[in-house]
Amino acid sequence: MTAPVAARSNAVHAGAWWLWALGLATAASRTTNPLLLGLVVGTAGYVVAARKTDAPWSRSYATFLKFGLVVIAIRLVFSVVLGSPIPGTHTLLTLPELPLPDWAQGIRIGGRVTAEQLVFAFYDGAKLAALLICVGAANALANPARLLKSLPAALYEAGVAVVVAMTFAPNLVADVARLRHARRLRGRPTGGVKAVLQIGMPVLEGALERSVATAAAMDARGYGRTARVPAAVRRLTAVLTLGGLLGVCAGTYGLLAAEGASYGLPVLLAGLVLALAGLRLGGRRSLRTSYRPDRWGARSWLIAGSGAAVAALMILAGSWDPEALRPGVVPLAAPALPLWPAAAVLIGLLPAFVAPVPPPAPEESR
Structure with missing residues (x-):
């Protein structure tokens, strides 16, 4: 399947991008191997570089990447200052230890810092950083407005709040970049505390x-107006939705717990059916219509399926060879790259070849 130039008719559904990114995030959550985590981040970065547009939200990936590096740094600092339960023999330095009362046993501030505890902290921070970067990839590729249009009518009010929250970071990044560019054109510095304070007020x-x-x-478009629904239908909607959500929670617990493997899947499916029925009835309260709704085509299925395949194969790898996905730090040794989990992560590169190619920027086209 050759990727065409992106247009309104062949646009990838915004939900497909989020499912792909959540699949990569699920894979990252199953491992602390820094080689696999780096492969997940590289996969997400390559797809973003190949298929991002010039929209404001597409610039958020670099910001989330910086946030990930900050998370790793904070995790390392906490490990140095607060210590770690990981035993180690390779002492790097010894900090002055602050004596604590008896009720604070198990907690220490300062003391011996070992290479093993720093490596463990790095692995732990890298996993959280990879999760943030996967979310940043979804923000950079999915149009938040199109995602809002695809939500069920019963979730429209909650969806507006979620979309506004998701668009805050991309818009903030775009505003900061615009103001820094304007300051450079005026010959003013863009770095330092003074410049940050001067940029902060226009951003706010x-x-x-x-x-x-x-x-x-929203007020001009009649947001918040609802249709009149009989009281019996409202009560039935609440019972179906609440019962469905409880069924989903119980079924998920059954699938995760060994003793609930027999009833987990049936309860989960029953909960999904009840929840969907409740959402269907709840949609009667919404009077809105959807103009030219996004279609879930073959490319959207491939993109969402690639993320689901990465997550499923990584979960399967964790049950077959958990030591490869979670390398130990005692004794201290370099992590190895497991081959077939690495090949599973590379399935996430599929969107870079099947998603429509963004049109060239105006400057490039001229």
Whole structure:
């Protein structure tokens, strides 16, 4: 399947990008192997570089990448200052230890810092950083407005709040980049504490203006108006939705727990059916219509399926060879790259070849 130039008719569904990214995040959550985590981050970065557009939200991936590095640094600092239960023989330095009362046993501040505890902290921080970067990839590739249009009518109000929260970081990144570019054109410095303080006020002012404009647009379009639904239907909707969610929780616990393997799948399926029925009935309260709804085509199925395949194969690898996915640090040794889990992660590169190619920027086209 040759990837065409992106257009309105062949656009990838926003939900497919999120399912792909959540699949990579699930794979990252199953391992602390830094080689596999680096492969997950590289896969997400390659797809973003190949298929991102010039939209404001597409610039958020680099910011999430920086957040990931900050998370790793914070995890290392906490390990140095607060210590670690990981035993080690390779002492790097010894900090002055602060004596604590008897009720704080098990906690120490300062003391011996070993290479084993730093490597363990790095592995732990790298896993959390990879999760953040996968979320950043979804923010960079999926149009939040299109994702909101695809939500069920019963979840429209909650979806608006979630989409506004998801678009805050990309818009903030776009505002900071715009203001830094304007300062460079004026010959003013863009680094340092003084520059950050001078940029912060216009960024907050822009966020407030967007909030007021969004509220006015929602009010003008009749947001919040609902249809009259009989009381019996409302009660039935609440019972179905709540019962379905409880069934999903109980079924998921059954699948994860060894003693609930017999009833987990039937309860999960029954909960999904009840929840979908409740959402279907709850959608009667919404009076909105969807103009030119996004279609879930073959490319969307391939993109979402590649993320699901990565997650499923990584979960399977964790049950077959857990030591390869979670390398030990005592004794201290270099981690090895397991071949077939690495090949499973590379399935996540499929969107870079099947998703439509973004059109060239105006400057490039000229």
